Amino acid sequence: PNLYESVGQLEWYVTLKDCPCKIKIDRLIIDYHAKLITLIDVKTLGDFSSNFEMHMNMFSYQIQSEYYTKVFKEGTNAKSNIPGFVDKINDLLSQGFTINDDFIFIVVPKNDSAILDCFYRTGQKETLDKIELAMKMYLTCIEEGNSPSKQNYVETLEKWYVN
DSSP states (O other): OOSEEEEEEEEEEEEETTEEEEEEEEEEEEETTTTEEEEEEEEEESSOGGGHHHHHHHHTHHHHHHHHHHHHHHOEEEEESSTTHHHHHHHHHHTTOEEOSEEEEEEEESSSSOOEEEEEEOOOHHHHHHHHHHHHHHHHHHHTTOOSOHHHHHHHHHHHHHO
């Protein structure tokens, strides 16, 4: 029997707190020995791989890792681009498998520096709060018939306060 299974380019569609969500996981690893499911994203970098932390902060990759993990863990009515994979994941979870709290970034530099794997521990409250706000903004705009944007959200809130 295989100890690991690796699935690439997994699209995952769910509903999370009434909000439709989609993620595209570059690589999902199932570790049958540790009963662990790990999400991985590949980032190419036009810089030295050792500078990834700076790029992570500049582009807020921590939001992506929190969002992907949250959507994969908490979403309901899941659908996938891989037939039967939702049932497989649900079956594994029912057998005691867990979703890794460490989201892994594989950093592939375009120069000659080394390829790195960087672990981000999900569950950070400040980042999760930003995701909750973004989802609230999205739903509020949709309910008001507006295109989801920060500006439309603010204008919707001001309308509520003015009236």
